[in-house]
Amino acid sequence: MNVLITGGNRGLGLGFVQHYLGTGHDVWAGHRADIGGLADIKHSGLHLLQWDVGEDDEPLGELPEHIDLLINCAGIYGPGKDGQELDKVRPAVMQDVFNVDCIGPLRVVQRLHKRMVRGGVIANLSSKMGSSGDNSSGGTYAYRAAKAALVIVSKSMAVDLAPASVHVITLHPGWVRTDMTHQTGLIDVEDSVSGMADVIERARDYAPGAFIAFDGQEIPY
Numbered sequence: 001m002n003v004l005i006t007g008g009n010r011g012l013g014l015g016f017v018q019h020y021l022g023t024g025h026d027v028w029a030g031h032r033a034d035i036g037g038l039a040d041i042k043h044s045g046l047h048l049l050q051w052d053v054g055e056d057d058e059p060l061g062e063l064p065e066h067i068d069l070l071i072n073c074a075g076i077y078g079p080g081k082d083g084q085e086l087d088k089v090r091p092a093v094m095q096d097v098f099n100v101d102c103i104g105p106l107r108v109v110q111r112l113h114k115r116m117v118r119g120g121v122i123a124n125l126s127s128k129m130g131s132s133g134d135n136s137s138g139g140t141y142a143y144r145a146a147k148a149a150l151v152i153v154s155k156s157m158a159v160d161l162a163p164a165s166v167h168v169i170t171l172h173p174g175w176v177r178t179d180m181t182h183q184t185g186l187i188d189v190e191d192s193v194s195g196m197a198d199v200i201e202r203a204r205d206y207a208p209g210a211f212i213a214f215d216g217q218e219i220p221y
């Protein structure tokens with residue numbers, strides 16, 4: 001399989017890169033300036049792809065001609081919880097997080113969907129924080145809004161790409177020990193990635209655009 005993963009240089013993205021290389025696939029790993037943990041991987045199946053998903057019309061290196069699996073993993077949280085409170089969150093923060101977390105995956109899919117094989121899968125990483133049904137604590141305006149919008153964008157992609165036999169799902173990785181959570185999550189990257197990879201493997205058991213956690217549970221949104 002040819003697998004393309006954005007934000008592949010650290011955290012969950014790097015975990016996905018290691019998982020799919022380890023299971024014998026060719027991986028195009030997206031990164032911005034810093035290649036991070038990708039520098040330590042010596043594998044002939046690894047292809048580096050510089051791609052800032054927050055920018056329009058990024059000049060890109062060599063892309064795979066055909067893509068079997070596209071994982072939109074790159075994302076930002078924005079300022080810490082305090083900076084996203086009702087009286088503190090600024091319009092520019094709302095826009096910055098939306099630009100990367102929602103428009104980013106849209107940009108990527110606009111550039112790549114014609115390369116997806118029939119039977120291919122696109123997995124967009126949202127967060128349970130973007131589920132309005134799960135929101136009982138309020139706050140975190142920018143991240144919640146951007147991740148909620150991604151679920152909706154992902155559903156439209158699922159409908160629009162179904163005729164091309166490309167299945168689009170949205171994932172929640174759990175609360176994972178990465179830089180984003182300051183390593184305070186409940187589970188390790190390996191457990192989250194192996195759970196999400198199982199869900200991806202069984203993606204067609206779920207409806208197009210379904211929102212699914214790493215443990216296979218569907219998330220209402």
Ligand SMILES: NC(=O)c1ccc[n+]([C@@H]2O[C@H](COP(=O)([O-])OP(=O)(O)OC[C@H]3O[C@@H](n4cnc5c(N)ncnc54)[C@H](OP(=O)(O)O)[C@@H]3O)[C@@H](O)[C@H]2O)c1
Pocket residue numbers: 006007008009010011012013031032033034036051052053054055072073074075076077100125126127128172173174175176177178179180181185
């Ligand atoms: N960790 C969790 O508990 C959790 C929970 C729910 C959802 N998620 C989602 O899962 C995804 C991965 O999270 P993580 O925990 O692995 O986060 P992370 O450790 O903070 O890593 C974020 C990754 O996204 C990349 N990135 C950020 N902005 C980018 C841009 N404009 N263009 C390209 N790459 C960009 C980063 O690259 P740089 O190194 O260049 O910054 C890095 O590779 C995110 O979408 C996140 O919202 C995570």
